[in-house]
Amino acid sequence: MRFRPPWFYVVAPSLGALAGLVYGSIFEVGPLTGAAIRGAIIGTPIMLYERRLLAPALRERVRSLATPLFLLATVAIYVAMIIVGNAAASTVLNRLFRFMYSERNAMLMTDTGLLYALCISALVVFVFRVRDLIGPGVFANLLIGRYHRPISEERIFLFLDVTGSTRFADRYGDREAQAYLGQVFNALALPVSQTRGSIDDYIGDLALVTWTMERGTRDAACLRCVFDFAARLAAESEAWRRRFGQVPEFRAALHCGPVVTAEIGLERHKIAYFGDVVNTTARLEALSKTLGVHVLVSADLLRRLGPLPADLVAEDLGAHALRGREEPMTVASVRRRAPVTASVAPIQSQVVAG
Template sequence: MDLWRAMLNSRQVWFWAFAPILGSVAGLLYAQIFDVEAFSAAIRGAFVGAPILLYERGNVLSRWRDAIRQAATPFFIVATIATYVLMILVGNAAAGTVLHHLFGYMRTAREAMALSESGLVYALVVSALVTFVFRVRDLIGPSLFTSLLLGRYHRPTKEERIFLFLDVSGSTHFADRHGDLETQAYLGQIFSALALPVRRSQGSIDDYIGDMALVTWPMHRGMRDAACLRCVFDFAAVLKGQAPMWLARFGQVPEFRAVLHCVWVVTAENGLERHKIAYFGDVVNTTGRLESLSKTLGEPVLVSGDFLDSIRELPLDLAAENLGFYAMRGRNEPLEVSAIRLRAKNSSGV
C-alpha cells in the first residue's frame, strides 16, 4: 500500500507543477486577444487557472466538488461557476500582490489586484466552458469522453483489456425490506463511492447494470503496479472507513463480489445519436459467469487464470489461492480460477 500511495502522490505532485503552466498559457491567450502586457497576464493566468484545474482534478476542495457533482445539473452549474468566481477573485488578488511586491507592477498593491472587466468576462466565459466540458465528461465517463473526443475507436481496434464485474451483495434483500426508491439511493451512493478508487487506478466505469458496475482498463494501465486489483481493495477500504455513515443512513455496510478477467477484444464506437464504446468477444459472458461462480464459491474477489498469469507478480499484501478448473458455458475448455485475499498482518503489524 505504501508503494501505491507513493505512486499516487507522484502523479499529484506532477499535476501541481503542471497546472500553473496551463494557467499561464490561458493568460497569454488573453493577452493576445485583448492586447495587454503578456508577462502580467501569464502570472494572473497561473494564479487563477491553477486552483481551478486542481479543483477539477480533485486536489483541492475535493469534498465540496464531489458533493455538487452528485447534484442535479442546474445546481451543479450554478455552484461550480460560483466556486470558480471565488477562485478567480482570490487568485487575481494573489497575483496582483506578487506582481506589485516582487516586480513593482502598479503603484500600489490595491491597483495591481484590481480585475478589469475584460479579465472578469474572459475568466467567466472560460470557466463556463470548462464547467460544461467537465459536466459532459462526468455524465458519459472520463475515459469514454476522451476516447470519443480523440476518435480513438472510430475504427474497430483489437486490444487486450481487463474487465472487472463488481456486484453489490444482498441488494435484492435490501430492496425487499426498503423498497425500490431507497434501493436506488443505496446503489447510487455505493457507485459514487466506487468512483474515486476507479479514478485512482486510472480505470473507467463503462456501465451500470442493475446492482453491478462494469469497470475496464487497457492491459498496460490496469496491470501497472496491480492497479486493477488495488482498485478493488481500495474500494473495500473506502466502504469500511465510511461504516458509521452507512449504518446511520442505510442500516448496513455494503458488501460486494468482484471478478477480474483479461482477454483480447475488438473495441469500437457504436451508435449515431448516442455513442457508446462497445467490446466484441466472449469477455462479458465469461466475466459474468465468473461472477456467478464467485457467488457459488463464496469468494468475494475471484480472478481468472489468464488474469493471474498476466499480472505475473502480486503485491506483497495480497495472496492468491488456486481454486482449480471450472467448466464455463460457451467455452470449450475449463477456466482456471483463483481467489485473491489480503494477507493477514502479524503481531508487528507487517
C-alpha cells in the same frame, strides 16, 4: 494510490498561462508575459481542484449534486478561486515586476476580467460535467476519435455486482434502493479513478470497469481498486448503517484479453467492446455466486499481474467449468494479509485463476 503523470504538473499551469495569453491578446491589458503569469497562478488551483489534489472532499460533495446545482456551485467555487488567485498573481506581478502602478490597483479585478472568468468557468464546468456524465476515459476517447475506427487491443474487465440489492428494494422500496445503489457507485468512483480505470457502464446493480493492460497491471492496480473499495466501505461503515441500515457488500470478477473496441451509435455515441473476454468475465461473476466468494480473476490476468503486492496472498482453489467454454478455469482466492480495520471484518476477496 494517487498516480499523477509528470506532465500533469507542467500542463496545469500551462493551460492557465494559455488562458491568460488569450485574455491579454483580446483585451490588450498589458504585457503578455504578465498575462501568462497571471493566468498560470489563477488556473493552477482550479486544475488541482479538478484533479482531487485541492479540497477533494468538497469536490466530491459538489459532484454528487443535481446538474443545475452542480453548475452553480462549481462556477461559484471557480470564481472564488479566480478572485483570490488574481489578488495573489497581481501582488506577485506588482512586487517583483512592477507591472501595476500600485499594489491596491493590482489586486482589483476589472469588470471585463470578471466577465471573462465567468465565461471561461462556465465553459470548463460544462465540459467537466459532460465528462462526468459519460465517463472521463470515454469522453477523452470520443473527443479525439480514438475508436472511430475499430481497434484491437487488450483490456482488463471488472464486473462488480452489489449483492443484496433486491432484498434491499423489497424492504425499503425502489426509490431508496436507487439512492442506495447511487451512493455505492459514488463510493466506487474514487478507487477506480485512483487506479486510472474507467467505469464504462452501469447495468442495474452491476458496474462495468475497464483498464488498459499497462494501467491495470501496474502494482496490481485492478486488484487494488477492489480492495480499496472494500476498505472504503469498511471505513465508512457507521455512516452506511445510519443512512441505509447496512454496509454494502459485493461480488466481482476480473478477466483480461483481446477485444475489438469501437465507437458505435449515431445519435447516442458509445464505446463498445466486442470479444469473448467480456462474456467470460460475466461467467466468472456468476461463478463467484456459486462458489460463495466475492472476487474472481482469470488465470491469464493473474499471470499478467506477476508477483502480487506484499499485502495480498493467493490460494489455489482448483478447476471449475464455465458455461460456454470447453476448458475449465482454475480458481484461486486472494485476500489481504491484515484486516482493513480492527473493529470491522474485511471483505474476504477471492480471485479465480483459469
